C-alpha cells in the first residue's frame with residue numbers, strides 16, 4: 001500500500017462505522033484524508049484523533065454543498081486520487097406503509113449522492129488516473145424483507161459502478177463496488193445484531209468469525225491502491241462466504 005502515501009482520499013460518511021475505520025486505515029498508510037458527515041460531533045472528534053484527516057460537515061442530500069466540498073477537498077493538493085462513496089442509510093420500513101417520499105429520499109442519499117460526488121471529483125483526478133469505490137451490500141444477495149428501498153439502492157450502485165467504469169476507463173480511473181457482509185459496527189450492534197443474528201452468521205458464514213469494520217477498510221485499501229490496478233467495474237463481496245450459505 002506504499003503508493004497510497006500522500007494520496008488525497010475523499011470519504012463520505014467517515015465519522016462512524018466502516019467510514020471511521022477507513023479514515024483510520026488510510027491515515028495509517030500515510031494518505032491525506034478528507035471526510036464528510038452530518039454527525040459533526042463524531043466527525044470533529046475523529047479529525048482531532050487522526051493524523052492528516054480533515055473533516056467537513058456536509059449533508060449529502062444538498063447538491064451545492066456536496067459540489068463545494070469536493071472542490072475544497074481537491075484544492076488542498078490540487079487533485080483527488082481516490083473517492084470512496086460510503087455514506088448510506090439502511091432503514092427497515094414495512095413495504096405497505098412506505099411512502100414515495102421515503103423511497104425518493106433514500107435514493108437521493110444512497111444513489112444520487114454517489115453520482116454527485118463522482119461527477120464533481122472526476123474533474124479533479126490527475127492524468128495518471130485514480131480510483132472510485134462505491135459501497136453496496138450483501139443484502140442484494142440475500143433479499144431481506146422490509147428493506148425493498150435499501151436493497152434497490154444497493155442494486156443501483158452495482159449498475160452505476162459498471163457503467164461508470166466504462167465511462168472513466170479512458171481516464172485510467174478504476175471504479176469498483178465494495179459490498180460488505182454483516183459488519184459489527186457500533187450502530188449495527190446497538191440496533192440489529194441480536195444473539196440470534198450472531199448465531200445465524202456464525203452458522204451461515206463459511207468462516208464463523210464476525211466481520212469487523214477494519215476488515216472492510218483493509219479491502220478498501222486494496223481497491224484504492226495500485227495492487228488492484230487490473231480490477232475495474234467489479235463487485236467485491238466481503239462477507240466471509242455468507243452469500244454461499246445453503
Ligand SMILES: NC(=O)c1ccc[n+]([C@@H]2O[C@H](COP(=O)([O-])OP(=O)(O)OC[C@H]3O[C@@H](n4cnc5c(N)ncnc54)[C@H](O)[C@@H]3O)[C@@H](O)[C@H]2O)c1
Pocket residue numbers: 012013014015016017018019036037038039058059060061085086087088089090109135136137138139179180181182183184185187188
Ligand atoms: N454495517 C454493515 O453491516 C453493512 C452491511 C452492508 C453494507 N453496508 C454499507 O456500508 C456503508 C457504511 O455502513 P455503516 O454500517 O458503516 O453505516 P453507519 O450508519 O455506521 O455510518 C454511516 C455514516 O454516514 C453518515 N451519513 C448518513 N447520511 C448522510 C448524509 N446525508 N450526509 C452525510 N453523511 C451521512 C452517518 O452520519 C454515518 O456517520 C453503507 O453504504 C452501508 O450501506 C454496511
